[in-house]
Amino acid sequence: MRRTRTLAGIGIATVALFALTACNSGTPSDPGGDGGDGGDAGSSTPWEVATDVSLDGSPTFDAMVERDGVIIGVKEDQPGLGYLDVTSGDRTGFDVDIARWIAASLGFDEDQIEFKPIASANREQAIVNGDIDYYVGTYSINDKRKEQIDFAGPYFVTGQGLLVAKDAPEATKLEDFNGKTVCSATGSTPIQNIKANFPDIKTQEYDLYSACVEDLISGKVDAVTTDQAILIGYAAQYPDDVKVTGGLFTEERYGVGLPKGDDVLRDHINTLFTDGGDVWQQIFDNNLGDSGIQVEQPAVDAY
Numbered sequence: 130m131r132r133t134r135t136l137a138g139i140g141i142a143t144v145a146l147f148a149l150t151a152c153n154s155g156t157p158s159d160p161g162g163d164g165g166d167g168g169d170a171g172s173s174t175p176w177e178v179a180t181d182v183s184l185d186g187s188p189t190f191d192a193m194v195e196r197d198g199v200i201i202g203v204k205e206d207q208p209g210l211g212y213l214d215v216t217s218g219d220r221t222g223f224d225v226d227i228a229r230w231i232a233a234s235l236g237f238d239e240d241q242i243e244f245k246p247i248a249s250a251n252r253e254q255a256i257v258n259g260d261i262d263y264y265v266g267t268y269s270i271n272d273k274r275k276e277q278i279d280f281a282g283p284y285f286v287t288g289q290g291l292l293v294a295k296d297a298p299e300a301t302k303l304e305d306f307n308g309k310t311v312c313s314a315t316g317s318t319p320i321q322n323i324k325a326n327f328p329d330i331k332t333q334e335y336d337l338y339s340a341c342v343e344d345l346i347s348g349k350v351d352a353v354t355t356d357q358a359i360l361i362g363y364a365a366q367y368p369d370d371v372k373v374t375g376g377l378f379t380e381e382r383y384g385v386g387l388p389k390g391d392d393v394l395r396d397h398i399n400t401l402f403t404d405g406g407d408v409w410q411q412i413f414d415n416n417l418g419d420s421g422i423q424v425e426q427p428a429v430d431a432y
């Protein structure tokens with residue numbers, strides 16, 4: 130199937146909370162400049178909207194073309210990664226920009242994107258049901274999930290970490306929380322790790338990590354555990370209340386969740402990541418350049 134799109138409206142770059150630089154050699158598009166669902170990449174974008182995109186044999190792409198839009202599952206309570214500012218309506222974050230970059234590579238501009246917030250526990254089902262075309266939101270690639278869906282990527286690597294109260298002693302290992310209560314999101318790899326391997330740690334679960342952070346600040350739990358990249362965002366949001374402690378206890382490789390068997394779409398996204406020049410780095414710098422996170426773009430795993 131062939132389709133033609135024009136470049137999104139050329140807009141004036143706006144400055145985002147996390148923006149450092151947004152130089153690019155091509156003509157920048159302004160994803161927030163023409164409305165969309167209120168989203169805003171927050172700075173001039175390092176990608177362009179593709180034209181004449183052809184993905185023969187991808188049922189997911191066919192559905193996007195049919196509805197003239199793309200539906201992307203995301204997180205929206207994770208500052209720096211996937212965040213919705215409910216006051217301004219701006220959607221920001223590394224994952225959200227990766228999602229936008231993929232949409233642009235498929236020929237869709239910002240006003241053709243519908244972002245759907247989906248909690249960790251509901252991701253596979255949302256993809257299987259066809260509620261979303263793809264998911265970009267701190268989604269670790271693992272074999273259990275691969276039974277139901279496929280992953281493009283990885284596009285980012287982090288690991289399980291710990292967030293504690295600002296005045297709590299530093300922790301070095303998960304066992305430091307034996308007999309204490311640690312909070313994480315239902316269906317996430319960190320809560321699964323705690324339950325399977327640390328039986329002496331008590332757990333509190335919510336759909337959203339932001340609920341765990343609220344409990345930590347109010348003293349109801351002793352720590353929040355999930356990927357350190359997520360926790361660094363909360364520590365930046367509440368610098369007087371919480372801090373990241375300890376190291377990385379696992380390796381979490383983030384992938385783009387896709388309907389199982391759509392190899393054409395998976396190959397397309399993997400090729401985008403592999404041949405995307407410095408776009409990944411610019412997305413990283415724009416969203417996480419100030420965060421202290423140091424990570425290089427990982428090689429894709431074309432399994």
Ligand code: GLU
Pocket residue numbers: 249266267268269314316317318319355356381
């Ligand atoms: N990356 C982990 C996972 O996919 C934790 C973060 C999350 O819940 O999204 O389960």
